[in-house]
Amino acid sequence: MFESLNDRLEKAFINLKGQGKLTEINIAQSVKEIRRALVAADVNYKIAKEFTDKVKDKALGQENVLTSVKPGELMVKIVQDELAELMGGEAAEIDIKGNPGIVLVAGLQGSGKTTFSGKLANYLRTRKKLNPLLVACDVYRPAAINQLQVLGEQIKVPVFTIEDNKNPVDIAQKAIAHAKSNNFNVIIVDTAGRLAIDEEMMNEISNINAAIDPTEALFVVDSMTGQDAVNTAKAFNDVIDYDGVVLTKLDGDTRGGAALTIKYTVGKPIKFTSAGEKMDTLDVFHPERMAQRILGMGDIVSFVEKAQEQYDEKEAKKLEKKIRKNKFDFNDFLNQIGQLRKMGDLKGLMGMIPGMGKLTKNLDIDDSAFNKVESIIFSMTPEERANPEILNMSRKRRIARGSGHNLHEINMFIKQFDQMKKMMHMMSKGKGMGNLANMMGGGNRGMMP
Incomplete structure (x- = not known):
């Protein structure tokens, strides 16, 4: 980024x-x-x-x-x-007060609007402990309603639709009534986009906005479109006077123009940023943290926040005891890989760690980076996973055959695992349990991600 x-x-x-x-x-x-x-x-x-x-x-x-x-x-x-x-000075909260709170999502087709609607519903359900309802008001794009339903099922959030109804204003109004009678405390209205700004599109979004009077109107922008995104944001703001901007596709080849200048041009804050297709890759926008990342200084606060979302205090204490006793094994390592996967895009996460972004920017790092390691560990017996010290040459050869890797790769992985284990043990003596950044030790020279 x-x-x-x-x-x-x-x-x-x-x-x-x-x-x-x-x-x-x-x-x-x-x-x-x-x-x-x-x-x-x-x-x-x-x-x-x-x-x-x-x-x-x-x-x-x-x-x-x-x-x-x-x-x-x-x-x-x-x-x-x-x-x-x-970029705005400080983070701006989303306003979801109301009975129900109503969030209107607008933007051009292809900006990531429907995916964002799903991510926002997931964010409100898991982090804000609300009961959201998704509303499908894109009546033109054939796959739009189905896409929202698939996302809703994935994140366990119901989707309100009315079959054969082509009136988005009517659908939105009936969704509000449905939410009130079924104890949904926030609804997210996904509206239709167009390939370009046109009068019909603007009239429609204006009518929906007037009819439902949202507590929060958000404009979704594809950050890769640069200054064009800023111009589009201005045009929409003139029509619906929205409350905030969402920047999507920040994991792509974005130059930064939209993120830097939308607040200045439109006068509305960036409230969220989105990267990737996973439903948990939505972040509140913090201007000061983004400034640090732009300058290559990382964003350790956001990294820690993401880690804490996956943090299980009971399990962490058990792990710390094992590390202190130098008993960290391959099962523990698999669990830590799982925690990292839950935190989101791996390359994005590494970019949050000061100094790591520069080391990884030319490397093809994604969730598959751990696949090689996992295939080796899954080829071990339960006894071998729990007792790394018993891995003799005969066992290593069998693991190599089972995982589809050569003996050199197996030896390299085990050597790096031993080095990481020793480093974590040493850190636990002086500074407490090592953080997740240390779990990524070993660099990209060998098997470790």
Whole structure:
């Protein structure tokens, strides 16, 4: 995510390396490169110029201040603060008050609108402990209703539909009545999209908006469309005056222009970001954390939050005892892989760990990264999984045949497992149980993901 922008911004700070302090000359050089980086990321030139003027003014204000902070680090901090401010400053909560709360979801076709509706329902059910109802109001796209029903079944959320009814306003109004009489405290109305903005589409979304008076109207934007997404967001806002923006497909080759400038252009906050097709890959948008990620600083707070969602205190204590006694085995490792899978996109997670994003950006890392490891462990007997020390040459050969790997790969995996086990044991003595980042030790040189 934002790899290209991150690379360009890094080059902008190179001028300050080895410099004793910020000066008008080196500030000007860096600011010029920052502006070029933003324009290359599909940020409107006027916005980029205004942004870099602010950065320049703040940097010049530090020009004669004696500080132990290096000039490059100081400039990074200034840019980080300004990026966060440009994207909204602080996280904006979704408003779901009401009986029921009504969320209207709008956007162009292909923006990820229906998938987001499912993710939002899952988010409200699992994290907010609400009882959501999905409402299928896309009466034009043949597969839209079926897609929503499949998602609803997957996340255990019912979907309200009316067969052969082609009036989305009528469907939405009847869904509200159904929700009130069946104790649903929030409904999510998935509306039709079009391939492009047209008068018919705008009239329809305007009529639905007026008829149901949503507590929250959200506009879904494909972040890969850059500045076009910003223009579309403005057009929709003029019609329905929505409450917030959702950026989808952040796991794709996105340049960053939409994320950086929608708040500035439309005046509405980004409330959620979405990556991938999995129903648990929806995140509240935190401008300050996104600024850190854009600058390659990771987002350890979000990483910890995701880990805590899967955290089982009882199991963690049992695991910590095993690590302290140096009894961590292959069954424990399988359980930890399962926890990582539940946390979401693996490459995205690694990008949250400071320094890891740069190491993994050119690597093809996804959920299948663990498949090789799992195939080896699944080829072991229960006794071998629980007692790694009994793996002699004969057993390794049998595991190699069963898993479809050669003996060298088996030996490499077991060696890396032993190294990881020792490192975790050492950490447990001095600093408590190692965190999930340490579970990813071993690098990409061998079998470990």
